[in-house]
Every structure is written in C-alpha cells, then in structure tokens.
C-alpha cells in the first residue's frame with residue numbers, strides 16, 4: 071500500500087499540490103501551491119493536510135505516526151532551498167505557521183510569525199541581518215503571538231486590554247514619559263530586549279510554564295494550536311452561521327519567513343484586484359512600511375492605500391501590478407492577496423477569491439463577462455444567492471442626509487445604511503438586540519470575540535483599522551453595514567461614552583452610519599429604498615441608468631436564460647403582486663385569503679359569520695364578505711396579466727379572528743348587536759388546546775361548506791370580470807391541510823358546483839385548476855391517492871416541518887439554538903428544508919403524485935421557497951416552481967438558475983453510459 075502522504079511542499083517553482091486540492095490542503099495551502107506553479111514568488115514551505123486534523127480529533131488529539139518524519143523532510147526542503155537551518159546558530163531558518171481551512175475562517179488561530187527564534191537564534195539573526203532592532207522586534211512579536219494563541223496568555227473576563235499590550239504600554243510610558251500614541255517602531259533594540267524579558271516573565275506568571283526555547287517544540291506547539299483552534303468557541307460560532315461541517319478540518323501551513331520589518335525598504339500589505347465594496351476595477355488595498363503582515367490587519371497602525379506604494383517602492387509596485395493581472399487572468403476571479411516586500415523584493419504569501427459585498431459581487435460578475443474573463447453562466451454562479459439581498463437593502467433617505475451633519479468619516483467597509491442605538495460591548499449589543507432594539511456596535515476595533523455582537527448589530531462602527539481589518543472583513547461577508555477607522559471617534563469603554571469632536575454620546579443613544587460613503591451621523595436617519603427597489607417597486611426613473619440597476623438587470627436576464635424552476639410569489643394584495651412581478655415572479659404561488667379578512671370593516675363581517683348560530687345567518691354574513699374578496703381578486707388578477715394565481719381557501723382556526731379581551735368584546739358587541747355574553751361564550755367554545763392541530767385548514771370548509779362556496783364564488787366572479795377586459799385569468803384553487811383524499815374530494819365538489827353556477831349565470835367559460843397543499847405527513851404518504859383528484863400539489867413546508875418534526879413552528883425558539891450548538895440539526899429546519907427528513911417525504915410525494923398523474927403541477931409555498939439551499943433542493947426533486955415573499959424573488963431566481971447550471975455541469979462531467 072502506498073504510504074499516506076500528509077505533507078505537501080510548495081515554493082521555489084515546485085509544488086506537490088495545486089489549486090484544485092482545497093479539501094485536502096485547505097484554501098491557503100492549495101493556492102500557495104497554485105501560485106508556485108504559475109511562477110509567482112512564493113517563499114518555500116509545506117502544508118500539513120486536513121486529514122491530519124480529522125485524524126487528530128478521531129484519535130484523542132494524537133497524530134499519525136508517519137507525520138513527524140514527513141514534517142522533518144518538509145523543513146529539510148526549506149533548509150536546502152534557503153541555505154539556512156532550523157535552530158541554527160549562524161543562519162537560523164524562521165517560519166510562519168498558519169491555519170488554512172477549505173474556506174477562510176475568522177475565529178480560528180490565524181498566524182504565528184518568526185517561529186524558530188530563541189535566546190540564541192535571535193543573536194544569530196541580529197548578526198546575519200546587521201539589524202539588532204529588527205531581530206529583537208521579531209523575537210518579541212513571536213513571544214507575543216505564541217504566548218497568546220499557543221500558551222493562552224489572553225485577556226481575562228473583565229479586562230479591557232490584551233496583557234501583552236499592557237506590558238508594551240507600560241514600557242512606552244517608562245521610555246517616553248507623558249507622550250501619548252508613541253508608535254511601537256520608536257522602541258529601540260535595547261527597549262525591545264527589555265520587552266522580550268518582560269513578555270517571558272508574563273508568560274511564566276500567567277501559565278506557570280517557561281517559554282519554549284527549542285524550535286521543534288515550538289513547531290509542535292504551534293501545529294497543535296492550529297488543530298486545537300478548529301474546535302474553539304469562536305470557530306464553532308462561525309461554522310454554525312455559515313453551515314460549515316466540523317468534519318472538514320483545517321490544514322496547517324508552515325512557510326519560510328520573509329520580513330517586512332527589516333527597515334524602510336520593506337513592508338507588508340493586503341490587496342484586492344478590484345474594490346471589494348463597490349466592485350469597481352481599481353487596485354485596492356493597503357500596506358505599511360517596516361511592518362509585518364499582522365500590523366496591517368490588526369488595526370494597530372493605520373495603513374496607507376496601496377496606490378501610494380508607487381512612491382515608496384516603484385519597482386515592487388510595478389511587479390505587484392503585474393501580479394494583480396496574472397492573478398485575475400489565472401484564477402478568473404477577484405483575488406484578495408497578501409504580500410511582503412523584503413528589502414525591495416516582492417513575495418506572495420497568500421491569495422484567495424476575495425470576499426465581497428453583494429453589490430460588488432454583481433458588478434464584478436457582470437463586468438468580467440464583458441471583459442471575456444468568464445462566461446455568463448459562470449457569472450451566475452459567482453454571486454452567492456443569499457448576498458443578492460444586499461443590493462435590495464435600504465439606503466438613507468436623500469433629504470434626511472442633506473439635513474444631517476456628518477460627525478465623523480471613516481472607511482466605507484460595508485455598504486448600506488444603518489441606524490441604531492450604540493453599544494460598546496458585544497454582549498450588551500446582543501442583549502439589546504434580543505430586546506428588539508436596533509443596535510450599532512461601536513468599538514475601537516473588533517476582534518473575533520465580538521462576532522456575536524456583530525451578528526446582532528445592524529451596523530458596525532470602529533475607530534481604528536483599515537479596509538482589511540477584522541471589522542471590515544467580517545462585515546462584508548455578513549453583508550453588514552460597516553464604517554471602520556473613523557479616527558475622530560474616541561471610545562471610552564470604562565465610562566461607556568463616545569466622544570466625537572467634543573460631543574458626547576452615551577450607550578443607547580442613536581447614531582446612523584453610511585457604509586457606502588463611510589460617513590457617521592448623529593441621531594436616527596430615515597432610510598430609503600435601494601436603487602433597484604426605486605426603479606422596480608417605486609417606479610422612479612431616476613435610478614434606471616445607474617450601474618447598480620443595470621448590472622442587477624443583466625444578471626437577472628441571464629438567470630432567466632438558465633433556469634428551469636420557476637419562481638412565484640406569496641402575495642395577498644395587488645401591491646405585493648405588482649412588486650413580485652417587477653422582481654420577475656411568474657405568478658402567485660400562495661395567496662393566503664385569510665389575510666384579506668383583517669382589513670377595515672371586513673373583520674366585523676368575518677366575526678358575524680363566526681358568531682352566526684345557523685347556516686342561514688352564516689350565509690348572510692358571508693354575503694357581506696363576498697364583494698370584498700371579489701374586489702381583491704380582481705385587483706390581483708389585473709396585476710398578474712395572465713400569470714397563474716394559486717388561491718388558498720381559509721386556513722386558520724376561527725378563534726384567531728375573535729377578540730379575547732373584555733373591552734374588545736364589548737366594542738364588537740356594540741358594533742354588530744350581539745351580546746357580550748354570547749361573544750364570550752363563542753370564544754370559549756372555539757378555544758383549542760392546540761389550535762395548529764385543531765379545527766383549521768380544509769376542516770373548516772368541510773364543517774362549513776358555505777365558506778368555501780363564498781370563496782369560490784368570489785374567485786370565479788372576479789375571473790369573469792377581468793376576463794371581460796381581455797385579460798387572461800388562471801386561478802388555481804388550493805385546499806389546505808388535506809390528509810385524506812375524501813377531504814379534498816368534498817371541497818372539489820363545492821368548487822366545481824360553484825364554477826358551473828357562475829359560468830351559467832355569466833354565460834362564459836372558466837378555466838381553473840383545483841389542487842391541494844401537501845403539508846401534513848399523511849398527505850405525502852398517500853400522495854398517489856390524493857393525486858387522483860388534485861391537479862397540483864403545493865408543499866406547505868411550514869406545516870409539513872412542524873408536523874413531521876413534531877416541533878411547533880412558533881415555540882421552538884427555546885431549544886433550537888441548543889440543537890444548533892450541539893449539531894443535532896445543522897440548520898434551522900423552519901428556515902431551510904430538513905432535506906433528509908421533511909425532504910424525503912417531499913420526494914416521496916413527488917414520485918407518488920407523478921405516478922398517478924404524470925403532468926401534475928408541483929410547487930412549494932412554505933417560507934423555505936426563498937431559501938437558496940431549499941430552492942436548490944426543490945430543483946433537484948423536480949418541482950415546477952417555488953414561491954416566496956416578493957423581496958426574496960431575485961434571491962430565489964438566482965438560486966434556481968444556479969441549481970440548473972450545476973445540474974447541467976454534473977450531467978456533462980458524469981461518466982457516459984457505454985453503448986451496447
């Protein structure tokens with residue numbers, strides 16, 4: 071048997087792996103190999119595979135026995151290439167150790183630099199570089215990073231500052247008494263030596279252990295810390311949010327150090343091949359001279375825009391521009407990369423597909439097609455469906471902005487508009503958001519421990535840090551509005567106040583931020599619709615020529631070409647219908663008719679109907695409701711202009727329509743002339759212990775067929791009315807909560823009888839379908855029988871989920887989060903279809919239904935219809951359409967197109983069956 075390979079080398083023109091091996095080498099490792107292969111200057115190193123991580127957790131945190139020898143060979147390879155030696159007293163090899171999961175993952179151990187330094191090798195580095203300050207700066211950084219992430223010297227609960235930072239500040243105070251904001255670069259070699267001693271003392275004091283001197287022990291500790299961090303709390307929070315399975319594991323990259331901190335000819339930077347916030351094709355990013363990479367992202371010093379590198383290092387900048395082009399033409403996507411310049415020479419440390427806002431994703435995808443870098447099909451796959459929501463996100467009302475005063479400016483790190491009450495601490499932000507407050511998280515800078523607060527907040531505002539700071543990266547990915555590096559802000563954590571130019575804001579005060587412009591305003595500003603919503607919904611022509619709208623439209627047009635699964639909408643009014651159609655809906659998939667009974671006077675007629683003591687009185691009350699309902703349908707049919715409309719008959723239990731409190735009962739009594747006692751008695755009669763499983767759905771129409779009769783009449787009379795105007799009408803009448811074929815048959819009889827009556831009265835023909843919801847498990851189990859009568863099925867996955875899982879859709883909040891944490895369920899089943907459980911029932915119903923009636927129309931109308939993963943699932947099981955709320959229509963259309971493309975791709979790559 072071939073020996074297991076756990077270590078893959080890269081750099082210096084030779085790589086064992088390549089860019090396609092992300093599952094095994096992690097994103098970082100695979101791309102370091104790929105960059106090596108295309109001739110970019112990558113310092114040599116090796117990747118320990120994700121399989122080792124899996125082994126580590128499956129075997130009580132131990133390693134495969136072959137690993138040590140392979141790691142030693144990897145180190146030997148670097149030594150050979152560079153002519154240095156690990157732990158050597160003349161030419162010591164120093165390495166960086168970085169984690170690297172398949173997708174980059176904030177929250178995990180990130181980087182340890184300068185590993186291999188100790189009390190002896192630091193002297194060697196001092197001699198070899200002729201630069202004592204540099205050597206001791208490297209050493210103190212190493213102790214700081216290693217002490218923090220490997221040995222656990224971290225902030226304790228209640229502490230506001232990192233312990234190492236406190237030691238640095240103390241030393242600075244001693245060296246530069248009374249001077250504030252002295253940069254670390256001002257500390258000389260002697261000062262740094264002292265810092266090393268104090269750091270070591272801190273480590274000993276906090277951990278009881280001495281700082282390890284042996285480079286091999288250091289390496290072992292660092293590798294263990296990377297694997298250990300895969301299961302830390304922050305990484306798990308992140309994985310849960312993004313649905314990343316814990317089985318994936320992380321890889322570890324060990325790479326020879328290059329130094330951006332050797333002096334003014336060196337530097338480190340992070341850059342994007344295009345602007346990740348707007349998508350514009352400009353070289354974007356930032357750098358710091360005489361700094362190591364961590365300084366750029368840590369927000370300790372504010373970096374300079376990458377364009378200015380041209381003045382400082384023209385040769386390296388020209389090379390970097392070339393690299394930018396090479397990366398895009400090779401990876402054919404926007405890249406986010408890290409580089410270091412060591413004494414004027416450029417090195418590449420990482421590249422990956424850059425995270426971007428929804429706005430940027432759409433623009434980059436569309437422009438790359440124009441540039442012939444990618445096809446339109448690829449463009450569709452480049453925009454995460456969920457992110458499309460962001461381009462529909464609100465902006466500030468223009469008039470409100472004009473009237474408001476900008477109190478501070480920062481970097482526009484996450485576009486959109488957000489207003490909220492400010493909180494300076496993640497926990498308090500979470501509590502406030504749970505109490506339904508709109509929250510802005512305001513921090514000097516953020517770190518992964520703020521993640522929960524960032525998730526809870528509408529927007530994030532920081533005083534320090536650049537466009538690649540933690541706050542900016544995470545906000546962009548989450549689609550949160552973010553302004554960072556607003557240096558005029560003075561955040562006083564201790565007193566919970568924010569001071570801006572002398573003005574004080576307490577925790578809980580309102581601020582507003584514009585993440586597209588990077589502006590901060592006092593107070594709560596009114597928000598306005600996005601340009602796309604302005605054009606499509608508000609019918610304003612102003613924004614029609616905006617690039618944002620044109621790009622969006624282009625993408626949607628391509629989706630229409632690719633898609634098989636149609637997208638309908640859940641709408642109960644003409645306005646909602648019009649909005650959904652503007653977003654490209656191909657009809658209504660669910661019109662919840664009960665919603666029409668809540669407006670104005672209608673509720674009174676509805677209540678009269680419920681309170682009626684006999685059929686005669688009930689019919690009288692229903693006759694009052696008929697014109698309302700007919701008018702609504704007329705409005706909807708007109709907006710649909712011939713597109714189909716699935717109209718569901720009354721579904722909720724009747725008690726939902728009645729008042730329960732004494733004063734409201736008295737009000738109603740006066741209005742409709744029924745005594746309060748009678749009303750209270752009826753309310754009591756209708757009380758159910760479990761209304762969701764009680765007298766609702768088709769059970770209402772069966773007990774009171776006159777309700778269904780009225781609804782059918784309203785639909786057909788409206789149809790006749792609209793048809794007369796030359797507009798086609800395609801009603802699809804849907805019976806809810808069916809479990810027994812007979813239930814459906816009884817309701818179909820009513821519908822057909824009324825249709826005949828109306829057709830006769832109006833001397834016209836009516837085209838319609840009658841079908842059912844599949845929303846309780848029995849319906850799925852006997853779908854073949856039900857399909858004998860049903861002309862269509864629509865999966866009501868809200869009820870189907872609650873009845874299949876036996877979990878109330880309204881009361882699961884108390885335990886579902888725990889289920890997520892324990893990974894009992896991967897995603898909230900009420901948001902994303904439980905594919906292995908509920909999904910299996912759906913698949914079965916599809917097969918049974920089609921067996922009886924091959925052309926049966928199949929759709930879904932539960933909330934899942936707007937969830938991209940569920941949309942893709944619906945495509946796979948062969949539904950004809952999904953239906954979702956109007957503003958989710960673009961997201962669902964994109965997901966549907968992506969599903970069709972991935973199916974086509976799979977068909978192309980599947981092995982062809984041999985001809986006999």
Ligand code: PEP
Pocket residue numbers: 660662721845865866867868869870931932933
């Ligand atoms: C459903 O159950 O999925 C559904 C669409 O119906 P409702 O949410 O109105 O119960």
Ligand code: MG
Pocket residue numbers: 806845866868869
């Ligand atoms: Mg339902």
